[in-house]
Amino acid sequence: MEIDSCTIIKSEKPQTSVSSSPPEKVHLRPMTISDVDDFMVWATDTDVTRYCTWEPYTSREAGIAFINDVVLPHPWLRAICLENDRPIGSISVTPVDKIRGEIGYVIGSKYWGKGIATEAVRLVAAEIFKEKPEMERLEALVDVDNVGSQKVLEKVGFKREGVMRKFMCLKGNVRDMVMFSLLPSDSSH
Amino acid sequence: METPQNMISSSPGRIYLRPMILSDVDDYMVWATDSKVARFCTWEPCTSRDEAIKYITDKVLTHPWLRAICLEDDRPIGYILIMPVDDIRKEIGYVLARKYWGKGFATEAVRLVTAEIFKEMPEIERLEALVDVENVGSQRVLEKVGFTREGLMRKFICIKGSVRDTVMFSFLPSDILK
Numbered sequence: 001m002e003i004d005s006c007t008i009i010k011s012e013k014p015q016t017s018v019s020s021s022p023p024e025k026v027h028l029r030p031m032t033i034s035d036v037d038d039f040m041v042w043a044t045d046t047d048v049t050r051y052c053t054w055e056p057y058t059s060r061e062a063g064i065a066f067i068n069d070v071v072l073p074h075p076w077l078r079a080i081c082l083e084n085d086r087p088i089g090s091i092s093v094t095p096v097d098k099i100r101g102e103i104g105y106v107i108g109s110k111y112w113g114k115g116i117a118t119e120a121v122r123l124v125a126a127e128i129f130k131e132k133p134e135m136e137r138l139e140a141l142v143d144v145d146n147v148g149s150q151k152v153l154e155k156v157g158f159k160r161e162g163v164m165r166k167f168m169c170l171k172g173n174v175r176d177m178v179m180f181s182l183l184p185s186d187s188s189h
Numbered sequence: 190m191e192t193p194q195n196m197i198s199s200s201p202g203r204i205y206l207r208p209m210i211l212s213d214v215d216d217y218m219v220w221a222t223d224s225k226v227a228r229f230c231t232w233e234p235c236t237s238r239d240e241a242i243k244y245i246t247d248k249v250l251t252h253p254w255l256r257a258i259c260l261e262d263d264r265p266i267g268y269i270l271i272m273p274v275d276d277i278r279k280e281i282g283y284v285l286a287r288k289y290w291g292k293g294f295a296t297e298a299v300r301l302v303t304a305e306i307f308k309e310m311p312e313i314e315r316l317e318a319l320v321d322v323e324n325v326g327s328q329r330v331l332e333k334v335g336f337t338r339e340g341l342m343r344k345f346i347c348i349k350g351s352v353r354d355t356v357m358f359s360f361l362p363s364d365i366l367k
Contacts, residue, residue: 097347098347099344099347099352100344100345136344137343137344137345137352159343161340161341161342161343161357162339162340162341162357163339163340164339164340164357164359165315165337165339165359165361166277166278166314166315166359166361167278167315169276169277174277174314174315179339179340179342179357181342181343181344183343183344
């Protein structure tokens with residue numbers, strides 16, 4: 001079993017960035033407007049957006065608007081960065097209600113299959129309940145066909161609770177979704 | 190039937206469903222004041238007739254889809270309702286006076302509604318139910334009707350200050366009623 005190690009680095013920015021050891025040197029930090037060109041790399045990729053509710057972005061202006069309107073005001077969203085501190089994806093925890101949060105993540109397809117998403121989710125799972133002590137449940141909804149993302153959550157220690165049939169409308173199609181959860185009392189690995 | 194959309198009955202016709210009216214208040218109070226009935230509900234037991242009248246007026250009569258479950262004498266022994274979750278999902282809920290538990294009435298009511306609701310609301314892709322993990326009686330009702338038990342959602346809902354594990358059930362238009 002991998003040792004869950006992460007070092008908290010205090011940065012100049014008000015929020016902390018969190019980094020990890022092998023397999024890939026992944027760290028999380030807040031996103032800024034200057035990340036827009038890196039954002040466009042994954043946001044324009046149809047492989048990446050396949051299971052997302054949103055369509056691929058087609059203009060830099062739309063990317064800037066998204067960062068201004070959604071990313072910057074988001075209660076908890078982080079860029080996923082490798083050693084050069086440039087984002088290759090993002091991860092977020094969005095409140096569902098007072099006790100539930102939903103995790104979501106997206107990674108550029110060039111970086112798939114390297115354990116990066118797993119590491120990013122692991123980093124969030126290790127910190128989020130301390131940051132949000134009122135959260136009783138961190139959940140994730142994954143398209144039934146998105147096996148790669150299901151494996152990420154299983155590797156981190158989320159519990160697969162079941163398949164919710166015809167649960168969500170994704171780009172006009174009603175999809176079956178797998179529900180996962182992690183509780184503060186679970187040990188993530 | 191005088192009002193085909195609003196009245197649904199079962200064969201052999203033990204119960205039928207109709208809209209609730211204010212004069213149902215005394216029958217309503219039989220289950221609404223019962224803490225054993227309220228145990229897995231989000232609401233606290235009702236403590237006065239005035240409170241009951243207010244609740245029926247403000248919440249029951251205004252509800253988008255709620256029906257009294259009645260025996261032959263037209264007196265309600267509970268109610269069943271459908272709540273919108275979003276454009277494609279609806280949630281079913283029901284409550285029955287304790288005296289009538291264990292006789293199959295809830296099962297009949299759920300079966301009646303499930304048999305009709307997709308025709309009435311063709312936009313529904315999914316009818317779901319959330320049942321407290323300890324509410325085994327209600328889980329059995331849904332299983333008997335043919336709902337699929339999809340899984341246990343841990344720490345899913347806060348009921349009266351406690352965070353509860355909840356079982357998720359669903360019924361799709363393509364499923365077979367039992």
